[in-house]
Structures are given as structure tokens and as C-alpha cells.
Amino acid sequence: xxxxxxxEKILGMSKEELFASGHRACAxxxxxxxxRHLMKAAGKNSIVVSATGCMEVxxxxxxxxxWEVPWIHVAFETAASVASGIDAALKKQGRRxxxxxxxxxxxxASFDIGFGxxxxxxxxxxxxxxxxxxxxxYMNTGVQRSGATPLYANTTTSPAGKKIIGKLEPKKPxxxxxxxxxxxxxxxxxxxxxxDMQNKIKKALNTEGxxxxxxxxxxxxxxxxxxxxxxxxxxxxxxxxVFPLYEIENGILKFSRKIENPVPxxxxxxxxxxxxxxxxxxxxxIQDFVNKRYEFLLGIEGKKCFDVLH
Amino acid sequence: MKKxxxxxxxxxxxVKLCRPDVIPMYPITPQTHIVENLSEFINxxxxxxxxxxxxSEHSAMSAAIxxxxxxxxAFTATSSQGWALMYEMLPIASGMRLPIVIAxxxxxxxxxxxxxxxxxxxxxxxDQGLIQLxxxxxxxxxxxxxMAFKIAENRDVLLPAVVNIDGFxxxxxxxxxxxxxQKQVDAFLPKYRPVHFLDxxxxxxxxxxxxxxxxMEFKLAQQKAMDKALPIIKKTNSDFKxxxxxxxxxxxxxxxxxxxxxxxxxxxxxxxxxxxAYVDELRKKGKxxxxxxxxxxxxxxxKELQNAMKGLKSLGVIDRHISLGFKGPLFSEAKTxxxxxxxxxxxxxxxxxxxxxxxxxxxxxxxxxxxxxxxxWLL
Amino acid sequence: xxxxKKKREKIKFSLGAVIEEPGSxxxxxxxxxxxxxxxxxxxxxxxxxxxxxxxxxxxxxxxxKGNFFIDYDxxxxxxxxxxxxxxxxxxxxxxxx
Numbered sequence: 001x002x003x004x005x006x007x008e009k010i011l012g013m014s015k016e017e018l019f020a021s022g023h024r025a026c027a028x029x030x031x032x033x034x035x036r037h038l039m040k041a042a043g044k045n046s047i048v049v050s051a052t053g054c055m056e057v058x059x060x061x062x063x064x065x066x067w068e069v070p071w072i073h074v075a076f077e078t079a080a081s082v083a084s085g086i087d088a089a090l091k092k093q094g095r096r097x098x099x100x101x102x103x104x105x106x107x108x109a110s111f112d113i114g115f116g117x118x119x120x121x122x123x124x125x126x127x128x129x130x131x132x133x134x135x136x137x138y139m140n141t142g143v144q145r146s147g148a149t150p151l152y153a154n155t156t157t158s159p160a161g162k163k164i165i166g167k168l169e170p171k172k173p174x175x176x177x178x179x180x181x182x183x184x185x186x187x188x189x190x191x192x193x194x195x196d197m198q199n200k201i202k203k204a205l206n207t208e209g210x211x212x213x214x215x216x217x218x219x220x221x222x223x224x225x226x227x228x229x230x231x232x233x234x235x236x237x238x239x240x241x242v243f244p245l246y247e248i249e250n251g252i253l254k255f256s257r258k259i260e261n262p263v264p265x266x267x268x269x270x271x272x273x274x275x276x277x278x279x280x281x282x283x284x285x286i287q288d289f290v291n292k293r294y295e296f297l298l299g300i301e302g303k304k305c306f307d308v309l310h
Numbered sequence: 311m312k313k314x315x316x317x318x319x320x321x322x323x324x325v326k327l328c329r330p331d332v333i334p335m336y337p338i339t340p341q342t343h344i345v346e347n348l349s350e351f352i353n354x355x356x357x358x359x360x361x362x363x364x365x366s367e368h369s370a371m372s373a374a375i376x377x378x379x380x381x382x383x384a385f386t387a388t389s390s391q392g393w394a395l396m397y398e399m400l401p402i403a404s405g406m407r408l409p410i411v412i413a414x415x416x417x418x419x420x421x422x423x424x425x426x427x428x429x430x431x432x433x434x435x436x437d438q439g440l441i442q443l444x445x446x447x448x449x450x451x452x453x454x455x456x457m458a459f460k461i462a463e464n465r466d467v468l469l470p471a472v473v474n475i476d477g478f479x480x481x482x483x484x485x486x487x488x489x490x491x492q493k494q495v496d497a498f499l500p501k502y503r504p505v506h507f508l509d510x511x512x513x514x515x516x517x518x519x520x521x522x523x524x525x526m527e528f529k530l531a532q533q534k535a536m537d538k539a540l541p542i543i544k545k546t547n548s549d550f551k552x553x554x555x556x557x558x559x560x561x562x563x564x565x566x567x568x569x570x571x572x573x574x575x576x577x578x579x580x581x582x583x584x585x586x587a588y589v590d591e592l593r594k595k596g597k598x599x600x601x602x603x604x605x606x607x608x609x610x611x612x613k614e615l616q617n618a619m620k621g622l623k624s625l626g627v628i629d630r631h632i633s634l635g636f637k638g639p640l641f642s643e644a645k646t647x648x649x650x651x652x653x654x655x656x657x658x659x660x661x662x663x664x665x666x667x668x669x670x671x672x673x674x675x676x677x678x679x680x681x682x683x684x685x686x687w688l689l
Numbered sequence: 690x691x692x693x694k695k696k697r698e699k700i701k702f703s704l705g706a707v708i709e710e711p712g713s714x715x716x717x718x719x720x721x722x723x724x725x726x727x728x729x730x731x732x733x734x735x736x737x738x739x740x741x742x743x744x745x746x747x748x749x750x751x752x753x754k755g756n757f758f759i760d761y762d763x764x765x766x767x768x769x770x771x772x773x774x775x776x777x778x779x780x781x782x783x784x785x786x
Contacts, residue, residue, distance in 0.1 A: 010738040010751060017747045021763040022714030025745060027722065028767030032745035045510050049376065060518035062706055064713040070508040072379050073517035074372055074402055081369035085332060085376025085384070086508065088360035092331040092382055099510060117372070120365030194742050220767075228768030231743055407705035468704065506707045515708035527702045 012195060014040045023066040024058040028227030030191050030217030030234065031055050031106070031133040037194050038102070038131055038215075041201035044069060046100040047086060051079040051109035054140040055133060077114035079103040080121035080130060087126040100205045101128040107148035108138040111172050115147075122181040122210045125310040129204045129211045132174065135219035143222040147172040150242075151289055152282050153274045155222075160277035170289055178212045179248045182309025185211040186248040188256075191218070192234035196245060196256060203247075209310030216243045224273025233271050239263040241294040251306035253297060265290050311489045318343035318481045320448035321413055321473070324455030326357050327495040330411075331382035331502075334362040334373035338392040339425045340477035341415035345387050367392035371399035371412075378408040379516050381507030383459065385410070389477055390417035393431045397438075403470040404439030404532060406517060409462035409502070410470040412440075413455065415477040416579070416630075418662040426663020427479045429579065432472065432607075433631035433639050439532050441471035441539060442607040444578040448485045451475050453556055456490075457546050460499050464546075466538040468505065476580040478663065490554055498553045536609040543606055562611035564603040565618055567593060571600025572621070573678040576644055577628035578604040581659070581666045585628070588671035599675060604640070612647045624653040624678040626685070630660045641685065653678075655685035664689075719746060723766035723784040729759055733778035740770035740779060 009015060018039035025032035031054055039046070050056040050073045059066035060073060074082045083103040090096040103121075105114055110132040118130060137155045138144040145158035151170045154160040158167035179186045185207040189197040197215070204211035216237060218230040225233060237243040240263045245256035265287045269275040278286070315323070322344050333352075335345035351357035360377075364370045367388050374384040388396060393414055403410050414432055418424040432442060441461055445451045454473050462471040475481050506514055520528055540562065547561025558564055566586055568574060575585050582603040592599035602618050602625075604611075619625060625648070629638025636642070641656025648654055657674055660666040670688040677683045703709065729740070729749075734757060741749045741757055748763040749770060759770075771779045 011742055013742060015751070019747070020712035020715050021747050021760070022717040022719055023746070024714075024717075024719070027745075027765035028769055029745050033743065033769075036745065036747060037742075047380075047508050047510065057519060059714070060515055060708070061714070062518040062520050062524055063700055063703075063708055063710075064717060065515035065518060065708040065711065066714040067515050068513060068711045070510060070513045071515045072376065072508060074375050074406075075398055077368070078372040078375075078399075081364065081372035082376035082379075084362055084364065084369070085334060085373030085378075086380045088332045088334075088362050088373070089377035089380035089382040089384075092358075092360045093380070116365055117369050120369055123365070124362065191743075226768075227766075228772045230745075230767075231769055231773055405705065406707075505704055506709075513711040515711070516705070518706055518708055520706050524700050524702060524706075527700075528706055531702060531704070 013198060014043070016040060016043070018044065018068040019059070020066040020068060022064070024061060025054065026221050026227070028220045028230050030219060030230045031135055032058070033191050033230065034133050034197070034215045034217050037197050038201055039069070041198040042100045042102060042205060045098055046102055049079050049083045049086065049103045051105035051114055052076040053106035053109055055104060055106065057140055076109055077117055079105040079109060079114055081117040083128045084121045084124065084126050087128055096127070103128055103130045105130070105132055106139070107132060107134040107136055108146045111147035111174050118178070119181065122178065122183055125209045127209060129201070129213060131213045131215060133215050133217045135217045135222060137222050139219050139222045148174070151286055152278055154277060155274070165277060165282065175212065175214045175248070179306045182307045183210045183212065184208055184250055184308055184310060188214045188216070188243065188245050190216040190234045190238060190243060190245060191231055192238055193245065200247065222274070225271055229271065236263065236268045236271060240265045240268040241290050242268055244294060244297065246297065248306065251304050251308045253301050253305065255301065312486060313489060314484055314486050315448065316343060316482055316484050317448035317451050317475060319347050320487045321451040321455050321475055322347035322351070323489050324452035325385055325413070326351050327490060327492060328456055328459045328499055329383065330359055330385040332360045332362065332374070332377035332384045334364045334370040334386050336364050336367045336370045336388065336392060338367070338389045340417060340481050341387045341389040341392070341413065343481065344413055344415065367395040368399065371396040371403065374410045375399060375403050375406065375408055378410050379406065379508055381504040383502045387413035387415070389415040390419055390431045393435065394419060397435060400435055400438040400440060400470070405528065407468040408470060409468055411455065411458045411462055412470065412472045414472050414474050415481045416474050417477040424662040427477045428661045428663065429630035430661070432474050436608055436639065439469060440608065441467070441469055442474065443471065444474045444605055444607065445480070446580055446582050446603065447480070448483065449487045449556070450558055451480070452487055452489070453550060453554065456495060456499060457550055460546050461539060461543055463502050464542050465505065467535050467542055469532065469535055469539070474579065479580045494553060498550070540609050540611065558605055559603065560614065562606040562614050563618060564605055566601040566603065568600040568602060568618055570598055570621070572598040572623045573675060574600040574602055574622055575626045575628055575671070575674060576602045576604060576640065578607065579630070581628060581630070584666060584668060585671055588668050588675065592675060610643060615644065616647060616649070619648055619652055622652050624655070624683050626674040626678050626683070627654060627656050628659050628674070629656060632658045632661070653683050655683045657685050657688050659688040718762045719765050720762045723764060725766045725768060726761065726764065726782050726784045727759055727766070727768055727771050727779045728782050729757065730778045730780065731756060733776055735776055735778070737775060739773050739775060743769050743773045745769070
């Protein structure tokens with residue numbers, strides 16, 4: 001009889017599940033998948049601070065919790081500020097070393113309401129990693145537009161109407177704003193490449209001072225796509241250059257993979273009901289915007305464009 | 311040790327003696343001296359504390375919550391608009407049963423913007439589940455800061471506490487105080503031992519959703535903690551007397567010449583000083599006047615007030631806040647619990663830093679001696 | 690599969706609503722949500738682990754022999770695994786009620 005093989009890892013990833021099953025996330029949720037892998041990368045010695053949002057709601061229905069690590073939720077805009085208090089308290093207790101302090105916020109919590117708190121925490125240089133799970137709208141409250149909602153997307157507060165056809169403003173470039181604070185590590189990750197996500201999170205956790213992970217998370221309900229399509233859509237987002245994977249390490253941007261021959265953005269927009277209303281001219285505008293943003297990144301690639309202050 | 315200091319410094323010294331571990335701070339007039347003093351203590355090495363210079367008062371309270379949940383003693387200070395910005399976090403700190411102490415240098419709420427003293431900031435948040443204590447002097451500020459930590463951290467209480475100090479009218483006033491020794495305070499206030507804290511060796515979830523089938527029970531638990539706090543505040547006050555030789559009434563209210571009083575006023579904070587002076591003048595004239603100083607607003611000392619009011623013909627309640635559209639909050643609460651035989655009238659005074667003078671108290675007492683005393687605004 | 694009767698555990702009211710039992714959502718079987726179910730054909734499976742990795746609910750597990758299997762207690766039937774399997778070893782079926 002062959003002895004039982006003890007497998008510690010699968011695909012190079014820890015087998016430990018620190019974000020327990022039974023959470024109430026929608027079937028096929030990109031954010032839930034991201035959290036599962038965040039916790040595989042971070043491990044047991046972590047304290048997680050969540051902002052109000054989908055992930056907080058689905059993971060903490062009293063008296064049950066999905067969290068196998070110490071976890072705290074306070075309010076919507078407070079992930080970074082609560083994390084600041086925890087950082088200081090752990091230092092005072094002399095037990096700061098060896099604990100991964102993670103602040104979690106959705107795009108609403110990070111791009112909008114908690115933006116000031118993030119900026120303050122980054123400026124003060126607390127040792128923590130902020131992970132923004134970005135599903136590009138206020139999903140928990142029913143798909144309202146946030147600063148992260150992309151151009152012309154249909155949401156309930158930027159509806160595709162007869163006069164105004166969706167959100168008229170482009171997506172706020174949060175990772176670049178964060179990088180301007182002079183922190184040592186900022187990265188974009190996606191459910192399309194989970195190993196890359198885990199590696200970047202590990203890098204962030206091992207960085208001196210604050211670090212920031214921007215995670216692209218498809219939402220079947222909000223984006224109106226089939227529940228099984230999250231990974232495909234995330235892949236298309238990379239291939240069309242809509243959501244490129246990169247790192248900004250010590251002020252220098254480096255692409256994780258350069259997309260030399262991008263897929264036309266129409267292929268990406270076609271997959272989601274939130275873009276269904278768009279006609280050719282608007283698709284062309286979006287293509288133009290995606291091109292310009294990618295060219296901007298190409299322009300700063302490899303150069304020391306951000307000060308490192310921490 | 312005796313020294314002459316501003317009341318802000320007295321309060322800061324009291325806080326320093328309590329060895330807070332984390333102090334998030336944000337400036338706002340007229341509280342700023344408190345956090346400035348604490349910053350100086352820290353940077354001179356006289357206080358071992360982690361200071362967090364946050365970017366808003368909302369973050370100050372959030373960081374205090376994070377720190378307290380990590381299991382340490384947390385303190386912050388604010389006033390008026392800053393308190394209003396913290397507002398979202400106040401019931402959260404209370405609901406999460408975190409014994410954070412906040413110093414509130416009472417200042418009017420805008421608009422119009424006004425940096426001077428009244429009680430509109432604290433009064434409009436009296437529902438939020440914090441222990442609310444008032445002080446009248448620098449010494450009382452120092453002593454009450456120490457008592458506030460002890461009361462808040464009591465395992466039968468575990469609620470945040472706010473120490474109210476009248477902005478400018480007290481915070482910026484110099485007086486001689488007696489600073490206790492560190493070892494005295496250490497003996498009185500031991501290290502904070504949290505019931506729950508963020509611990510990788512014992513992972514717990516803080517701040518979950520409370521569905522309708524459990525939410526009310528959590529609120530009831532907070533209410534019960536407030537009920538338990540009443541005798542605990544009294545005991546803390548008497549224990550403080552044993553340890554430091556000073557106490558303030560019975561910890562909840564302070565009576566002045568109430569034994570045989572027929573007319574009295576009820577108020578809190580620095581105007582009690584003026585009230586006392588006027589009561590003395592009336593007494594010289596043979597009038598049976600008295601003063602009830604409210605030290606503790608929450609939990610509301612219902613029984614103590616009822617006992618104090620026995621024998622009164624009339625009571626004037628001085629509110630430094632108006633619940634616009636109705637009446638002064640202290641008046642409303644006192645009237646609810648008082649014997650219907652006592653004629654109670656409410657006076658609105660000293661809003662936005664307007665001085666409350668002997669003349670105003672003269673008006674009040676003259677009104678109280680009428681057969682049908684009417685309240686009103688003391689402009 | 691009949692509708693699972695939801696047994697709401699007798700609620701204890703902890704101090705400040707702190708939950709002391711980590712991972713207690715495991716008591717809630719989200720498998721009852723399914724409309725479709727993925728079915729893994731062991732003979733086609735190449736044990737690459739992609740289905741395991743891409744499940745948002747950690748509902749695909751590996752047994753002591755190294756075989757992957759779907760935990761129908763938690764599988765919500767999102768069918769990401771059906772789409773991600775490189776050899777189409779997972780099929781989509783309608784959930785039987």
C-alpha cells in the first residue's frame with residue numbers, strides 16, 4: 001500500500017483555507033476568490049481590518065464568521081484609519097513584528113469615502129498592506145456608481161438613459177495616486193492570475209512601511225455576466241489592456257506582462273451587460289481612452305517617477 | 311505636587327498619569343492644548359505612548375477603536391465640529407464595548423461657526439452610549455480623567471467615556487492643582503485587561519452584522535451596562551477620595567445647600583460656580599436657595615436627582631443647549647423624572663460662549679419664586 | 690435534493706457582538722443555493738488543481754490520495770470550474786431538486 005502523500009501545496013499555493021466556506025458571497029464572486037487567495041498568501045499570522053461592503057457583509061453574519069484570523073470591521077471609510085490604530089497598538093504592546101496587518105476595502109470604500117483615510121495612513125507610513133477589491137461600483141448597496149466605475153458603464157446611479165448614457169467620467173487612477181504618496185510597493189492584481197496575485201501580496205506584506213494592492217474583481221450580478229465567467233473576463237481585461245498587471249516598486253513601474261498585441265476592447269465590453277447599451281462611437285471612445293492610459297503607463301515605465309518617502 | 315496650570319494641562323496630566331498606550335490626535339479649538347501637551351510629554355520621553363497625528367477626527371476615533379480592539383488603553387480629544395465628525399464612530403465604540411476615553415472641550419456647533427463654550431456638542435450626542443461626565447475646575451478635570459478610565463474599563467461597564475471640559479471657560483483657565491504621584495495612580499488604575507482583543511493565537515471577529523433577531527439584545531446589554539455604571543461611578547468617586555483625598559459630590563451629582571432649599575437650580579460645568587455664588591447671596595438674604603450640580607449626564611442619575619429635589623418648591627434647569635423645535639435637553643430629562651408637585655422650568659443660557667452671569671441667575675431665581683415660574687432664554 | 694431546513698442556531702449574545710468561533714460559516718451549507726451543479730469526471734481529471742484554485746468558495750478539495758472532488762455542501766454552482774478545467778473534465782448538470 002502506498003503511504004499517504006502529504007501535500008502541503010497545490011499549484012505552489014498554500015492549502016490552508018483562512019477564508020472559510022459558507023460565506024454568503026454570490027456564486028462566482030471575484031472578490032471572494034481574491035480574499036481566499038489573499039489569505040493563502042498572508043497566512044495565519046494576520047490581522048484583517050475590513051471596510052463595510054460586500055466582503056464584510058458576506059463574511060460576518062452574527063453569530064457566524066468566515067474569518068479564521070482576527071478580523072475587525074468598524075465602518076465604511078475606516079479600513080485605513082482603524083489599521084493605523086492597530087499598527088500603533090501592536091507597536092506599543094511590543095508584538096508588531098511577525099504580524100501581517102491587512103486593511104481591506106472595496107472600490108467604494110477606497111476610491112471614494114475612505115480615500116482621505118488611506119491618504120493619511122500612507123502619509124504617516126504605518127506598516128500595513130491595503131488591499132482594494134475593486135468590482136467597479138457600490139455593489140453591496142445594489143450597483144451604484146463609484147469613482148472606480150469605468151467610462152460609460154451602466155449603474156443604477158449612472159444609468160444608461162436616453163439623455164445620458166452611463167458614467168461620463170473615467171475611472172479614477174487610484175494606484176498612481178497611492179504611488180505618489182511615496183510608498184515602496186503598489187501592484188495591480190487579478191483573479192486571472194492567482195499565483196501572480198499571491199506573489200505580489202507576499203511582496204507587499206514584506207515591504208517596509210505601507211503597501212497597496214489593487215485587485216480587479218469581476219462581479220456577475222453588477223456587471224451582468226454569467227456566474228462562471230469571472231476568470232475569462234478578468235483575462236480579457238488584461239488582454240485588452242483595460243486592467244494591466246503591474247508593480248510600482250520603489251517608485252518605478254514595471255509591467256508584469258506587456259501586452260504587445262492587445263485584443264480590441266469591444267471583445268471585453270461584449271461580455272458584460274453593463275456595457276450592452278454602447279454603440280460604436282462610444283466603444284471607439286473607450287478604446288481610445290484605454291490606449292491613452294496604457295501609453296501613459298508605457299511612458300513612465302522603468303523611470304523613477306515617484307519619490308520614495310518611506 | 312502642587313502647580314499652577316491651565317485646565318487643559320491639568321486634564322492632560324491626568325491622562326498622562328493613566329498611561330494611555332495610543333493617542334490619535336487632531337487639532338480643534340479649544341481642545342488643542344490638550345493634545346499639544348500630550349505630544350510634548352511623548353516627545354520629551356515623559357509619556358510612553360504611540361501618538362497618531364490623524365488626518366481627521368473621524369480617523370481619530372476610528373484609530374482609537376482599532377487600538378482599543380487590539381487591547382490597549384486609547385484616548386483622544388476634540389470639540390464641537392470635530393466631535394460632530396466623530397459622531398458616526400461614537401455608537402460604534404459603544405456597541406463594540408470599547409472603553410475609550412475622550413476629552414471634549416465643549417464648544418458650540420456651527421452654524422454660525424463659533425469657537426466658544428456651550429454644551430451643544432455633547433448634548434446632541436447623549437444617546438450614543440457613552441458615559442458622560444462634566445467637570446467644573448482644572449482639578450476636577452485631572453481627577454475625572456483618571457476616574458473615567460477606571461469606570462470605562464470596569465468589566466461590568468466597558469463603554470467609552472467622555473470627560474466634558476468647558477471650552478475656554480475652563481480649558482484655558484489657570485488654577486492651582488494638586489498633581490498626584492504616578493504610583494498613586496498606578497495603584498488606583500491598574501493596567502487595562504481587555505475581555506476580547508485582536509490576537510493571532512485566538513482569532514475573533516469584531517464588528518459583525520447584527521441581524522434583527524439579535525440587535526436589540528445587544529442594545530439591551532449596553533443599557534444594562536449603563537445601569538451597572540451608576541453604582542460603579544459612585545464607588546469610583548468614593549474610592550478616589552480614599553486614594554487621593556478628593557471627591558465630587560457622590561460622583562453623579564453634587565449638592566450645594568440643598569438640605570432645606572425651597573428653590574434650586576440644576577446645571578453642569580463651569581456655570582455651577584456662578585450659581586453657587588448667587589446661591590450664597592440669596593442665603594445671606596435668608597432665602598432658602600440651593601444648587602444641584604450634575605456631574606454625570608449618562609447614565610442619568612434619576613434616583614439621586616429625585617432625592618435631591620425632595621422638598622423643593624421650584625427648580626430652574628439651566629441648559630447650555632437647545633433641542634431646536636423643543637426645549638433644553640436637561641430640562642426635558644429632569645422634568646420627566648421629577649415629582650409633579652415641584653414646579654420645574656427650563657432656561658436656555660450661555661449659547662455660543664455668551665457669558666452666564668449673576669444677573670442671569672437673579673432672573674432665574676426671581677422667576678422661581680413666582681407662583682407660576684416660566685422658563686425662557688437668558689439672552 | 691429537498692430544500693434544506695435552515696436551523697438557526699440558538700443565538701448567544703456575546704459582549705459587543707464579538708464572534709469567538711473562527712470559520713463558523715462552515716455551519717451554513719451554501720450548497721442549497723445551486724441551480725446547476727458541476728460534476729467532476731475523475732477518469733478525465735489530470736489533477737492540475739486549477740478548479741481547486743479558482744473556486745471562490747473553496748468547495749473543491751483534495752483527498753488524501755490526491756484526487757480532487759467537489760464538496761456539494763458548499764458548491765454554489767457558479768461553474769467557474771467548468772470553464773477553467775483545461776481538459777473539460779467537469780460537466781455542467783442541472784441540479785436535481
